[in-house]
Amino acid sequence: MEYEFNFPIQSKLKPEEYDALRKAASPRNIQKGTILQAGQSECHGLFLVRNGQLRAYTTNSEREITLYRLFEDDICLFSASCIMNNLQFDVYIEAMENTDIWVIKADVYKKLMESSVIIANYTNELMASRFSEVMWLFEQVMFHSFDKRLANFLQNEISISGSNLLTMTHEEIANHLGSAREVVTRMLKHFQTDNIVKLSRGSIEIIDTKKLDDICS
Amino acid sequence: MEYEFNFPIQSKLKPEEYDALRKAASPRNIQKGTILQAGQSECHGLFLVRNGQLRAYTTNSEREITLYRLFEDDICLFSASCIMNNLQFDVYIEAMENTDIWVIKADVYKKLMESSVIIANYTNELMASRFSEVMWLFEQVMFHSFDKRLANFLQNEISISGSNLLTMTHEEIANHLGSAREVVTRMLKHFQTDNIVKLSRGSIEIIDTKKLDDICS
Numbered sequence: 001m002e003y004e005f006n007f008p009i010q011s012k013l014k015p016e017e018y019d020a021l022r023k024a025a026s027p028r029n030i031q032k033g034t035i036l037q038a039g040q041s042e043c044h045g046l047f048l049v050r051n052g053q054l055r056a057y058t059t060n061s062e063r064e065i066t067l068y069r070l071f072e073d074d075i076c077l078f079s080a081s082c083i084m085n086n087l088q089f090d091v092y093i094e095a096m097e098n099t100d101i102w103v104i105k106a107d108v109y110k111k112l113m114e115s116s117v118i119i120a121n122y123t124n125e126l127m128a129s130r131f132s133e134v135m136w137l138f139e140q141v142m143f144h145s146f147d148k149r150l151a152n153f154l155q156n157e158i159s160i161s162g163s164n165l166l167t168m169t170h171e172e173i174a175n176h177l178g179s180a181r182e183v184v185t186r187m188l189k190h191f192q193t194d195n196i197v198k199l200s201r202g203s204i205e206i207i208d209t210k211k212l213d214d215i216c217s
Numbered sequence: 218m219e220y221e222f223n224f225p226i227q228s229k230l231k232p233e234e235y236d237a238l239r240k241a242a243s244p245r246n247i248q249k250g251t252i253l254q255a256g257q258s259e260c261h262g263l264f265l266v267r268n269g270q271l272r273a274y275t276t277n278s279e280r281e282i283t284l285y286r287l288f289e290d291d292i293c294l295f296s297a298s299c300i301m302n303n304l305q306f307d308v309y310i311e312a313m314e315n316t317d318i319w320v321i322k323a324d325v326y327k328k329l330m331e332s333s334v335i336i337a338n339y340t341n342e343l344m345a346s347r348f349s350e351v352m353w354l355f356e357q358v359m360f361h362s363f364d365k366r367l368a369n370f371l372q373n374e375i376s377i378s379g380s381n382l383l384t385m386t387h388e389e390i391a392n393h394l395g396s397a398r399e400v401v402t403r404m405l406k407h408f409q410t411d412n413i414v415k416l417s418r419g420s421i422e423i424i425d426t427k428k429l430d431d432i433c434s
Contacts, residue, residue, distance in 0.1 A: 058352070058355070058356060058359070060356075060359075060360040062360075063359070063360065065359055084341065084342070084345050085342045085345065086342045086343075086345040086346040086349060087345040087348065087349060088349045089348075089349050089352035089353065089356075113338065113341075114334065114338060115334065116334065117331065117332065117333065117334045117337050120334050120337035120338050120341065121330065121331060121337050123341060124301065124330075124337060124340060124341050124344065125301070125302045125303045126303075127341065127344050127345065127348065128301050128302065128303040128304040128344065129303040130348075131304065131306075131344065131347075131348045131351070132303060132304060132305045132306050134348070134351065134352065134355065135275070135306040135351065136306065137355075138275070138351065138354075138355050138358075139275060139277075139306075141355075141358060141359065142275070142277075142280070142282055142358065142395050143277040143279075143280065178359050
């Protein structure tokens with residue numbers, strides 16, 4: 001099956017630039033749970049999400065924390081860290097659902113970035129977006145209590161899934177938040193006592209979004 | 218007094234680009250302790266450090282944490298966040314010593330970035346450097362214990378000042394590390410018991426750098 005290749009700023013590109021990008025892009029179908037990248041040593045090329053969801057996270061051997069998530073039309077720069085001088089940190093990338101992506105060859109993108117001021121500045125904006133997301137997270141971790149962070153996470157999940165019934169384990173939530181399963185369980189039970197959530201095996205139903213909002217604010 | 222204007226990649230620039238930068242740059246002498254910027258709302262222009270030291274930090278009303286420091290020839294992008302789309306976070310900038318900087322007008326730099334692929338990609342590299350520093354810090358905060366972070370900080374201070382006798386208060390150290398004064402004092406006393414440091418009023422002498430290394434590693 002053939003897919004049309006759409007690049008976010010393609011209307012601003014010269015025809016030959018768009019053409020070079022299109023030729024350098026291969027479609028890939030990624031199974032849910034696949035780790036697309038484990039650290040900075042790999043340079044797969046730019047990932048452009050067609051549909052589905054990727055998450056970028058960092059980890060030591062014991063814990064993980066989600067840095068940001070990527071949805072339709074989002075681009076993952078850090079799968080092509082070799083094209084960027086001075087970008088030196090480990091990012092792991094995992095498919096959260098079955099996900100279709102384009103993989104754009106790193107060397108072609110690098111060349112385009114070095115010749116086109118439009119693509120260079122677009123890349124700059126992408127990096128600034130990710131940087132801002134990581135700074136937001138950093139401030140959350142530094143300055144906010146865990147109940148706020150968990151409430152914020154649940155709100156975000158409701159808006160991603162479009163449902164108040166979240167099917168995820170406490171372990172999975174811990175891995176998003178850089179915490180331990182026990183800590184998540186304890187706080188969720190606390191939320192349950194306050195009639196904010198209803199816990200079942202493998203799922204969490206948010207029954208009072210107003211109270212959840214109050215914790216976030 | 219006239220100073221020569223040096224821009225890190227000036228040998229790669231066209232003469233008219235260098236000229237535009239030079240004309241857009243004004244020298245400024247900043248007194249130690251001056252807060253050059255408080256948050257993202259301001260857009261002063263790019264700061265290029267001639268000599269001295271700036272620190273970029275983030276804060277809530279109660280605590281501070283140093284994001285990175287800038288020395289000779291370093292450029293601070295976040296004093297000109299208005300030139301960068303999608304860069305949305307608050308950075309505070311403070312002069313740690315009497316510091317001489319050039320301030321390059323934001324609108325001129327923005328124009329150059331939009332016309333010169335060299336300047337656009339250089340800006341990209343600058344952002345990638347800062348991003349990498351913040352990610353390093355984030356991982357420290359997430360995954361490392363406080364004794365390691367404090368030992369690491371002391372090592373870094375030795376290398377910045379070129380001396381094993383550091384004249385700074387526990388409060389100042391806490392503000393670098395995003396911690397509370399009491400926590401710093403407790404850990405320093407612990408280091409003193411282990412004969413790693415010798416504490417006096419307003420100063421800390423590192424007497425066993427080997428043991429300090431051991432904690433860092």
